[in-house]
Amino acid sequence: MVKWFWQRDKPKRTLMLRSRGDMGDATRVDFAELAPDLGRFLGQAAYLQLGYFETLTRLIRATPELDEKEALARAAGAALSKHRGIVEIIRAQGDDPTEIMRPFQEPLDAFRRKTIGVRPRETLLAVYITAGMLDDFYLALASSYGETGARVATILREDDDTDEIVSILRRTIESDGEWRSLLSMWARRMVGDTLLVARQALRTERLAADEKRVEPVYTELMGAHARRMDAMGLAA
Structure with missing residues (x-):
């Protein structure tokens, strides 16, 4: 059976989110109290990956260089693979993935529109x-x-x-000081909106009183x- 490039075996990420003093059990339990219900967690996580896939495929069309198209295709395939994996978990819970994701379509599409830059390189950096x-934030939530x-x-x-993708962006940045300045400013714009998405994923009714629990x-x-x-x- 032929496997497409995104279906091939891949190494696992080793990133672990920890506070400066190591995120121990007590911190994880406290953070778990702010975590959304399982359906909300799965729906948001699945739709985010679908959004990454859609944006990256749009970038493929806007990119003339073949080697860059291939790099973007691999990244898009990885996002689609993650989406499908989470969708299978939703189905295993006995739920309809479409219905579980539907409440997050409008707000996450609005967030994704903010990541679309005037130039393809801005969009690529934003993704x-x-x-x-x-992904790091949902990894932290997953322990709940x-x-x-x-x-x-x-x-x-x-x-x-x-x-x-990092190599493409690095070459762009190194080629022109104006690109470095432009992409630095664009990246800073993305951080606030991204942290807001993360914050909105939590139990907002508890977050105001328990802000310190999520600070690490x-x-x-x-x-x-x-x-x-x-x-x-x-x-x-």
Whole structure:
């Protein structure tokens, strides 16, 4: 049986979100109290991956260079694979994936529209930043859902095939100082909107009184974001 490029075996991500003092059991339990119900968690996570896939496929059409098209296709395939994996978990729960995702279509599409830049490189950077931050956030949330959460975490840790995207962006940044300035500013715009999506995924009725419980996760999200920016030669 022939396997397409996104179906081939891939290495697993090793990123673990931890606070500076290591996120121990007590912190995870406290964070779990802010986690949404399982259906909301799965629906949001699945639709986010579908959104990454859609944006990346749009970028393929806007990219003339064949090697870059292939790199984008691999990243899009990785996002689609994650989407399908989470959808299978939803079905295993006895739910209809379409109905579970439907409540998040409008708000997450609105968020995704904010990531579409005037230039394809802006959009590409936005996908890389937002997908990285939100995958990390949902990995942190996954520990709240027992065995089902562990299955989602395994899916999210799969290789997202973005190494070549980083190379494309780095070459762009190194080619022109104006690109460096433009993409730095664009990346900073993305962070606030992305953190807002993460915040809205939590139990908002409890969040106002328990803001400190999620602070270690926000700290680690920003730390991982800074490392991704450094890898491209951009300041966070």
